[in-house]
Amino acid sequence: MKLGIDFGTSFSLPATSYLGQNVVLLPGGRYGIPSVFYYSEWDGVLIGEEAEEAGQGSDAKNLKREIKLELNSTFTADGKTFTAKQIVGHILNSVKQNAIETAKTKLIDDHLDGVVISVPAAFEHNEKAFIREAAEIPIAQGGPQLKVLGFIKEPVAAALAYFNTSLADKTRILVYDLGGGTCDIAIVEANSASKEKYTVVDSDMLRIGGKNWDAKLETYIIHELEKQTGLSISGNPGYKEKIKRAAISAKHSFSEKVGNNYRDRVRARVEVNGRTYQIPLTKAIFDELTLDLLNKTIDVTKKVLERNNANGIDRIICVGGSSNMPQVQEGLKRAFPGKSIQVFEPEKAIAVGAAIYAQFCDGKDTFLSDIAAFSYGTDCCRDYDKDPDDMIVVNLIKRGDRLPITQDQGFSTTRDGQTKMYFDIIENSNAVSEYDYERGSVSPIMRVVLEFPKPMPKGTSARLHMTLTTDGIIEVTADDKNGHTITAKKQLNF
Ligand SMILES: Nc1ncnc2c1ncn2[C@@H]1O[C@H](COP(=O)(O)OP(=O)(O)OP(=O)(O)O)[C@@H](O)[C@H]1O
Ligand SMILES: [Mg+2]
Missing domain, CATH: 3.30.420.40 (ATPase, nucleotide binding domain)
Known part of the structure; x- marks a missing residue:
């Protein structure tokens, strides 16, 4: 299987x-x-x-x-x-x-x-x-x-x-996926008439998820517990784990219905030194504490919709466990009136x-x-003779490019007698062909080193080739005029 x-x-x-x-x-x-x-x-x-x-x-x-x-x-x-x-x-x-x-x-x-x-x-x-x-x-x-x-x-x-x-024949939907750690958005089109059955129109993400909602409640509970017990709670991993569990359980309670309405109050119970303390929590406080998180996820959804003709998309499909929170559905309904908001197998x-x-x-x-989630390029000097510190990143692949994609570009040595040419591969979110760059400001994801058989004159050229696969994996090679090729195999990080 x-x-x-x-x-x-x-x-x-x-x-x-x-x-x-x-x-x-x-x-x-x-x-x-x-x-x-x-x-x-x-x-x-x-x-x-x-x-x-x-x-x-x-x-x-x-x-x-x-x-x-x-x-x-x-x-x-x-x-x-x-x-x-x-x-x-x-x-x-x-x-x-x-x-x-x-x-x-x-x-x-x-x-x-x-x-x-x-x-x-x-x-x-x-x-x-x-x-x-x-x-x-x-x-x-x-x-x-x-x-x-x-x-x-x-x-x-x-x-x-x-x-x-x-499956409707040609439908564009926006998926809003609020999980435990990230909020992921994608606009996807189904089109049985086109070569590709499914097309990703756009996607984006925030590193915000249920754990940030938990953290807001945890901070609140710690503060209340410290008031009630007079003890310092925050540095103790045993208490922290208990409080985390209490926070998650309270959060989940606020997604449950009692009759026709969502539960609006719960008591978080935490045992400290053999005694159980109760912290009253209301849904109103929870919603208020976490409103900024919700708004950030709505803002990124808006941004993605706006850059893709929001009118062509009438359905927002919500997945991820955190989409169960009533504040999420209510927030999306408020922000996107006229669109159908549907929770689907979260x-x-x-x-x-x-x-x-x-x-x-x-x-x-x-x-x-699918499309590239990042741009990929290499750093080089704008004009070495004028100012060796004036650096740019030249992007061969740009965020949003359709996958798979292969691009190449020529670069040349800046000094006489160079025996090596280094290509540091920079992953970035700038959807432009080049941008100003400060040497060392980000760590490259790979380095390709092209070694020449002998010291070469200034202006010797070499080509850098990049492929971003259907899975969004970058593959890099470089070659010189003599057909000498080198492949980036090694990741620099991790
Ligand atoms: N009924 C509910 N009410 C509120 N939150 C819920 C509910 N059910 C699940 N969650 C929360 O959803 C999150 C888990 O969702 P999910 O399983 O989709 O995330 P994940 O796949 O683990 O994370 P990610 O996709 O971000 O890496 C947890 O934060 C969990 O507390
Ligand atoms: Mg998930």
Whole structure:
């Protein structure tokens, strides 16, 4: 089977397409596997609910949440240090194992032929390279390496799942995906008459999600608890974990209906030093505390709509667990009167869309046409003789370019006797051919070094070639006139 995996900041889930049916592969109707890692000398590595179960009280220090947004971090528990790649590898392996076991019970082919992983709409090159490596770690030590067949942007995956259930011939929808860590937007068109069945018209993203809503409530609860107990709470990981759980539970309560209305008050209960304290919370306070977050997600939605003729889009499809919050639907309705706001399979849509895409990976160029989330270029001097410090970045590929795309450009040496030419590859969000750049202000994602056979005269030319694949992966080579070619293999980061 080919597996689609929605690797989320808070929850991860696998799905596959089998005999024309799209099925989420989790036992017992579970919502998802919490993307949570725990380690202790006694328990070893635990993932998901088991990790949450173990990581309470004084063991909360052994618990790692939300690793997806901290891919260059490490985590130490009981004296053992784990890289983010190992942690993500463990989480993804648990997801794959759950999928295999569930496939067995459903009598679906349980041999893994590869996975598609959904990623945020503007995940950087290095983040994707990282996820690929983590996803290819064998499940069992010495076991077979699993192939990542491709990546798909999360809101685009959700659009595929949506179109799969109600495909009108030519429809443009906007997907608003508010998950645990990011808010992802995409405008996607379904068009059975065109060469590509699905076209991504535009996409964007903010690093804002449910965890930021939690954080607002946590700060509020900490403040109230400190008033009630007279203790300093914020520095203690055991209390922090308890408060986080109380905050999430309160947040979820405000999405529940009591009769016809949403619940408007709850008591958060937190035990400190053996005594349970109660903190009254109202939905009005919650909505007020988090209004700026909601508004930021609405602003980015507006921006994307405005640059793409908002009138042609009458439907906003909301996915992601945080779309369950009534404030989100109310906010979108207020901001976009006249548009239909529809919550669609908020927890499953992305995994299902990734599974659908996995079936088409062989012919993906005709199935889905996506656009570049970033521009890619190299830094060089505007005019070395005039001012060697006057630098620019020349973009070969521009944000918004349709994928796949290959571009090349000539560059020449600036000094006599140069034996090497360096091309540092800069990932950026400037959709222009060139822009002013301060040397060293950002770290390049790759470096290509072209070595000449002998010292060359000033003005010796070389060409830089860049390809951005359908999956948004950048490939870079450079060559000189003698057909001498060099490929960038090494990432500089992570
Ligand atoms: N009923 C609900 N009310 C409020 N928030 C909810 C509800 N259900 C889920 N959430 C929140 O949704 C978030 C998880 O959503 P989801 O599973 O879509 O995110 P994710 O895929 O883990 O994250 P991301 O896609 O950002 O990496 C969590 O912050 C969770 O608390
Ligand atoms: Mg998600």
